[in-house]
Amino acid sequence: MMAVSDAPTTVTVALGARAYPIHIGPGLIGRAGSLIREALPRARRAFVISDDTVAPLYLEALGASLEAAGFAFARHIVPAGEASKSIARLEALLEDMLGFGMERSTPVIALGGGVVGDLAGFAAAVALRGVPFVQIPTTLLAQVDSSVGGKTAVNSRHGKNLIGAFHQPCLVLADTGALDTLPRRELLAGYAETAKYGLIGDAAFWDWLEAHGPALLAGDAGLRADAIAVSCRAKAAVVAADERESGQRALLNLGHTFGHALEAETGYGDALLHGEAVAIGMVMALDLSRRLGVCPGQDVERVRGHFEAVGLPTRPDPARAWDIDRLIGHMAKDKKVDDGRVTFVLAKGIGGAYLNRDVPADAVRETLAASLA
């Protein structure tokens, strides 16, 4: 890994005519106006979406840079938290956007974490059948994962992200300075999605995280920027190869079949953050792989041990009454269900994720039971 200076690192998502850059580094919110102007020379107006925690911290700086670059802009602020990924919030947002007089060249700018990014991205996908979309992710999770790749969605009472669209951003500005105000619990949730890339296909990155994760979490800016760049390169390569998840993109769902079921069961509140659910889900996915005889037990323990060492949960809250049948019911609504069968992301060890459509129901049930015991 290289030490990182203040100059941004740029990763490109290679999607032909729709290719876009992810700039990673400090101070990018203050430069957003001129960078958006370069990407969208014709746009004169912009619509900014943020939440009520992020807006007081960063909207003034973003607004000043937009105005300096000649943009008039409107803002729409939603309450912070997963509950804002709802049809009701989407409707209010769309009406506000249309009231502002969006044109097909008017960009939607998401300033916030994955909740704001997923909601704003979906609104950008459907307003006027699609307007330009700029991601300015302010959480670690959003910088390593949700701002890249074009999955946008809101939740349904039937499950997580079940209403959405693929709509790629035209620009991603990951201002690493914004991570300085992020609470540790949120940082850890993003760390789980960062570690996911090591578990999926990069054992050396996993080794690196074991060595440097604690310092990264403690605030080392260079380590953070390095980990974000590695994560974005990994995600960009998968997305460029399989944009609409007809195959290998599903690997990015490691831990999510279990994780989304846990999130649905906790009602998308503060009790369990997405990244926490994914951490637990990844331990479950490796444990399931071990039960099927494909993953060494020592790799499962290594993952569990590292997550515990940094402070991530590795099993559902034992103080809560969990119902295995209900969890399995949620898993049956996973978007990776095909012909009634769930496609699981398993791993032949750290760095060896693969897809399996033939996982015996008993093994899934045993995995859940062991984790909930």
Ligand SMILES: NC(=O)c1ccc[n+]([C@@H]2O[C@H](COP(=O)([O-])OP(=O)(O)OC[C@H]3O[C@@H](n4cnc5c(N)ncnc54)[C@H](O)[C@@H]3O)[C@@H](O)[C@H]2O)c1
């Ligand atoms: N589209 C994708 O590919 C993708 C990938 C992963 C996750 N997701 C989705 O992302 C969502 C989770 O995103 P998240 O973890 O960023 O959660 P989030 O957007 O809820 O942000 C977490 C919390 O941190 C606050 N916050 C954000 N930036 C801050 C900052 N710089 N300083 C202080 N506080 C800040 C927010 O207000 C919020 O309270 C989930 O809905 C998940 O499904 C989507």
Ligand SMILES: O=C(O)C(=O)C[C@@H](O)[C@H](O)[C@H](O)COP(=O)(O)O
């Ligand atoms: O980008 C992807 O592809 C992912 O799977 C990234 C995940 O971290 C993210 O949580 C995604 O929203 C889950 O996919 P979904 O299709 O089940 O919503």
Ligand SMILES: [Zn+2]
């Ligand atoms: Zn995720």
